Amino acid sequence: MVQLSSTLLYTAFILYLIGTFFFGGSIRDRRKEREGKDRWSQLGIAVTIIGFLAQLGYFITRWIAAGHAPVSNLFEFTTFFGMMLVAAFIIIYFIYRLSVLGLFALPVALLIIAYASMFPREISPLIPALQSDWLHIHVTTAAAGEAILAISFVAGLIYLIRVVDQSKPSKRTLWLEVVMFCLITTLGFVVVSTAFGLSGYEAKFTWVDKNKQKDEMIYELPALVGPHEGKLTKDSADRMEPFLEMPAIINAKKLNTVLWSLMAGTVLYIALRLLLRKRIAAALQPWVKNVNLDLADEISYRAVAIGFPVFTLGALIFAMIWAQIAWTRFWGWDPKEVWALITWLFYAAFLHLRLSKGWHGEKSAWLAVIGFAIIMFNLVAVNLVIAGLHSYAGT
Amino acid sequence: MEQVKCECGHVNPHGTAFCESCGKPLQDVGEKRLLDMRYEGSARRSQTYKRTIIDQIWAFFSSVKVGVALIVITLIASAIGTIFPQQMYIPPNADPAEYYEKQYGLAGKLYYELGFNNLYGSWWYILLIALIGVSLVICSLDRVVPLYRALKRQGVKRHPHFLERQRLFGVSRVNDPDDAIATLKERLAKQRYHVREEDGHLLAEKGRFSRWGPYVNHIGLIIFLIGAMLRSVPGMYIDRAMWIPEGETKEIPGTNGRYFLKSEQFIFETYQKGKENEAFNAAIDRVGNGMIAKNYQTNVVLYKRVGPVIAGAEPKLKKVKEYAIRVNEPLKFDGYALYQVDFRLGEPKAMSFQLTDKRSGASFGTVHIDLYNPKEEYDLGRGYRVKLLSYFPDFEFDEDGNPSTKSRVPNNPAFVFKMYAPDRPKGETSFVAIQQTIEPFGDNKYKMAFAGLETRNVSGLTVRRDFTLWILGIGGAIFMIGLIQGMYWNHRRVWVQRVNGELWIAAHTNKNWFGLKNELRRLLDGTGLTMPADRLEEGKKARQGGQAHGTA
Numbered sequence: 001m002v003q004l005s006s007t008l009l010y011t012a013f014i015l016y017l018i019g020t021f022f023f024g025g026s027i028r029d030r031r032k033e034r035e036g037k038d039r040w041s042q043l044g045i046a047v048t049i050i051g052f053l054a055q056l057g058y059f060i061t062r063w064i065a066a067g068h069a070p071v072s073n074l075f076e077f078t079t080f081f082g083m084m085l086v087a088a089f090i091i092i093y094f095i096y097r098l099s100v101l102g103l104f105a106l107p108v109a110l111l112i113i114a115y116a117s118m119f120p121r122e123i124s125p126l127i128p129a130l131q132s133d134w135l136h137i138h139v140t141t142a143a144a145g146e147a148i149l150a151i152s153f154v155a156g157l158i159y160l161i162r163v164v165d166q167s168k169p170s171k172r173t174l175w176l177e178v179v180m181f182c183l184i185t186t187l188g189f190v191v192v193s194t195a196f197g198l199s200g201y202e203a204k205f206t207w208v209d210k211n212k213q214k215d216e217m218i219y220e221l222p223a224l225v226g227p228h229e230g231k232l233t234k235d236s237a238d239r240m241e242p243f244l245e246m247p248a249i250i251n252a253k254k255l256n257t258v259l260w261s262l263m264a265g266t267v268l269y270i271a272l273r274l275l276l277r278k279r280i281a282a283a284l285q286p287w288v289k290n291v292n293l294d295l296a297d298e299i300s301y302r303a304v305a306i307g308f309p310v311f312t313l314g315a316l317i318f319a320m321i322w323a324q325i326a327w328t329r330f331w332g333w334d335p336k337e338v339w340a341l342i343t344w345l346f347y348a349a350f351l352h353l354r355l356s357k358g359w360h361g362e363k364s365a366w367l368a369v370i371g372f373a374i375i376m377f378n379l380v381a382v383n384l385v386i387a388g389l390h391s392y393a394g395t
Numbered sequence: 396m397e398q399v400k401c402e403c404g405h406v407n408p409h410g411t412a413f414c415e416s417c418g419k420p421l422q423d424v425g426e427k428r429l430l431d432m433r434y435e436g437s438a439r440r441s442q443t444y445k446r447t448i449i450d451q452i453w454a455f456f457s458s459v460k461v462g463v464a465l466i467v468i469t470l471i472a473s474a475i476g477t478i479f480p481q482q483m484y485i486p487p488n489a490d491p492a493e494y495y496e497k498q499y500g501l502a503g504k505l506y507y508e509l510g511f512n513n514l515y516g517s518w519w520y521i522l523l524i525a526l527i528g529v530s531l532v533i534c535s536l537d538r539v540v541p542l543y544r545a546l547k548r549q550g551v552k553r554h555p556h557f558l559e560r561q562r563l564f565g566v567s568r569v570n571d572p573d574d575a576i577a578t579l580k581e582r583l584a585k586q587r588y589h590v591r592e593e594d595g596h597l598l599a600e601k602g603r604f605s606r607w608g609p610y611v612n613h614i615g616l617i618i619f620l621i622g623a624m625l626r627s628v629p630g631m632y633i634d635r636a637m638w639i640p641e642g643e644t645k646e647i648p649g650t651n652g653r654y655f656l657k658s659e660q661f662i663f664e665t666y667q668k669g670k671e672n673e674a675f676n677a678a679i680d681r682v683g684n685g686m687i688a689k690n691y692q693t694n695v696v697l698y699k700r701v702g703p704v705i706a707g708a709e710p711k712l713k714k715v716k717e718y719a720i721r722v723n724e725p726l727k728f729d730g731y732a733l734y735q736v737d738f739r740l741g742e743p744k745a746m747s748f749q750l751t752d753k754r755s756g757a758s759f760g761t762v763h764i765d766l767y768n769p770k771e772e773y774d775l776g777r778g779y780r781v782k783l784l785s786y787f788p789d790f791e792f793d794e795d796g797n798p799s800t801k802s803r804v805p806n807n808p809a810f811v812f813k814m815y816a817p818d819r820p821k822g823e824t825s826f827v828a829i830q831q832t833i834e835p836f837g838d839n840k841y842k843m844a845f846a847g848l849e850t851r852n853v854s855g856l857t858v859r860r861d862f863t864l865w866i867l868g869i870g871g872a873i874f875m876i877g878l879i880q881g882m883y884w885n886h887r888r889v890w891v892q893r894v895n896g897e898l899w900i901a902a903h904t905n906k907n908w909f910g911l912k913n914e915l916r917r918l919l920d921g922t923g924l925t926m927p928a929d930r931l932e933e934g935k936k937a938r939q940g941g942q943a944h945g946t947a
């Protein structure tokens with residue numbers, strides 16, 4: 001069952017990849033009459049739906065194998081988020097029939113699933129705090145809400161790539177490249193982790209933590225930065241020595257991973273720039289040149305309008321109900337909770353600005369990008385960095 | 396109050412932008428081609444009166460700009476609060492003044508000195524939330540009343556200036572306008588529009604209730620905020636800790652002596668390889684067998700006191716129920732909830748010693764000492780007895796080098812015994828602590844040989860009662876209803892009017908123009924009527940230098 005489950009996930013991944021190419025084909029195909037009615041798009045959406053069903057199969061089989069909904073660790077939650085992203089895309093696609101949305105939404109989903117797969121993938125038993133149906137209700141609804149909001153980002157990104165003037169460098173081109181760089185760095189993380197993972201690299205350190213306790217730490221990437229008073233153990237003696245040693249309060253292993261990802265991202269980015277001989281966003285521009293800007297704007301806004309209530313329900317209301325049952329209080333100002341609140345406040349501000357100040361079009365698109373950045377921050381940084389400082393580190 | 400009479404005869408409140416009934420612009424709209432339809436042009440207090448201080452405060456708080464600014468400031472402040480852990484998450488025995496500096500260096504020191512260590516409870520953070528609340532109330536009142544009035548009084552017949560200033564607007568020439576209108580009316584009704592007809596003009600409307608969505612959700616938020624504020628009212632909210640060892644019955648704190656709890660047993664289980672679902676093996680291997688917690692559980696019996704509380708007297712108890720308190724499964728009774736939150740395993744409960752002849756090793760009986768309630772003397776019969784001269788539950792030497800106790804919890808029990816035997820009628824004194832024995836008055840014949848330690852588990856429970864929960868629940872529910880109402884429905888109107896032998900069609904929605912346009916296309920399909928043009932898009936194209944395909 002577990003084997004079947006991971007095969008299905010793998011299948012879904014490949015299908016999303018193929019779907020991306022079909023959607024790309026539909027843009028290149030000049031013969032098409034109306035948006036979304038051409039053969040390429042039809043194939044694209046069909047493959048995407050089959051991929052989604054495969055991933056649903058992964059989800060169900062894993063649920064059966066584990067005996068609980070597979071949303072209880074970082075890998076499971078993040079892949080579920082990717083699945084919801086595809087689901088949200090399929091729904092929005094059938095409302096608006098915009099093929100180019102697939103060309104951008106599917107790669108984002110692919111990146112997210114690939115990113116998820118870099119974390120321990122085994123099925124873990126539930127610790128007592130997680131043994132609650134409310135937790136599963138909360139997590140799934142929150143992920144669905146975030147995924148719908150992510151579609152807003154995708155549409156906003158399309159809008160920006162189309163509208164930002166690439167003929168001369170400006171603040172807008174710079175920030176758009178920053179967005180591209182972040183996406184590429186995620187890819188960098190996946191590439192580096194996979195490469196060293198396949199080679200089975202392992203370096204074991206002994207180190208001294210901030211309570212002056214001796215401990216061991218295993219690196220799966222060569223250590224650029226080492227832990228506090230870290231020494232390679234005997235069986236790892238041939239491994240690379242770190243260039244720098246970190247103080248005890250910093251989790252050197254995670255920082256090391258971040259550094260590797262940034263390095264790989266930079267290399268990839270520069271290579272792409274050299275290959276394309278222009279900004280990444282400029283290279284993408286021809287793909288979106290036929291997009292109706294108002295439609296992209298409308299989709300971006302509509303996704304927020306649909307996603308905001310779902311997010312509120314899942315990430316705040318259900319979260320509070322569960323927290324009241326499991327942790328005796330519905331709200332505890334834990335970083336994860338605070339960042340959910342921040343996300344919520346941000347999208348509330350977004351809606352008000354749009355409604356009363358008329359922030360449509362480009363401004364709204366930038367806001368959609370920032371909103372997604374906040375969601376990702378909560379998913380990635382709060383789990384890995386901020387919570388890591390606390391005794392309570394989530395799952 | 397001044398009022399403005401429109402040429403259609405309707406009397407509008409001062410400050411109205413266009414007539415409530417016919418829509419004729421009352422204020423100079425100048426070259427602006429499209430009307431601002433957001434509040435139906437209604438007269439809002441904040442826009443109309445700006446003289447007195449109250450007017451200005453009203454205008455300040457009803458501005459969305461101010462509301463958004465407050466939201467954004469709160470958002471940024473909240474983010475700052477997550478840079479370092481809040482004070483409630485640092486170890487409870489740490490001194491925050493030192494802790495932040497020691498852990499996070501200069502940044503930590505600064506963080507503490509600026510008061511960010513308790514950010515969410517600080518007066519200014521609470522003030523921010525309160526200001527958002529005030530802003531919510533005022534801005535909603537400022538808009539909802541006039542909006543309600545305007546929507547209620549809107550007429551079917553509209554002034555041409557109103558129609559041609561709508562975002563979706565088109566003019567058609569038809570041979571038989573009566574027939575076209577009849578067809579449209581039927582089709583609109585089929586699309587579940589509520590259609591009103593007056594002198595051959597149509598006003599079709601649906602989803603008006605969605606206009607109240609924002610106000611409903613704001614009311615929900617306000618109720619939620621009130622609920623949150625009420626928690627600081629004494630008695631609304633109880634949060635107490637309770638440590639209860641196995642086998643004991645204790646009063647439940649916060650219940651004024653009305654409820655008692657007996658702990659039968661505390662259970663701690665971990666996941667063991669081989670006993671669990673095989674799918675978990677890999678995870679158990681990675682973390683370590685028996686390292687992943689599976690269950691924290693206290694089996695308890697809840698008692699209620701019967702009769703009045705009499706000081707000093709043993710309470711009379713009546714059993715209410717038995718329950719297994721687990722994480723995620725609190726025991727609930729009478730508005731209280733008891734949660735499993737903590738535990739201490741294997742706390743010493745009783746110790747046994749044997750009175751032993753040091754040389755022969757012969758034993759003369761066992762002394763069993765309850766560490767929480769030791770007896771003064773233990774008679775072993777046949778002339779053997781042991782007196783407990785002193786007892787130090789949590790033994791240490793104080794500053795003067797004298798034995799003393801740190802606490803009343805028997806973490807490190809130590810005893811001074813006096814041992815009597817037929818051949819030692821005056822007794823021998825012995826100091827016994829864990830792993831050590833001191834004989835202060837020279838060599839003894841007898842000793843107290845350690846014969847066993849009895850331990851028990853102690854459960855840490857939290858006692859909660861929260862009378863604000865239902866208010867928060869209602870607030871949350873209303874908020875969700877308002878959100879869904881405002882976001883998943885929209886307010887669409889279609890006007891069909893005869894003007895100088897032409898058929899004018901205008902349409903408006905507060906959201907989702909894409910959907911409205913699709914619907915119009917379906918409505919007009921095959922009628923020969925011109926699809927209204929989106930003049931906002933046209934305007935943009937004209938400005939961008941593209942070609943505008945005009946219809947109007």
Ligand code: HEM
Nearest residue numbers: 348351355456457458459461462463527530531534609881
């Ligand atoms: C965190 C707090 C708040 C939340 C979650 C919230 C939520 C909302 C939502 C969801 C809408 C509907 C938006 C749409 O339909 O696109 C809305 C509308 C609105 N909100 Fe808020 N709001 C908040 C605070 C405020 C504040 C402080 C003000 C005061 C200035 C305000 C004023 C308004 C106004 C004027 C509308 C538009 C009503 C209309 O045009 O029909 N909101 N709010």
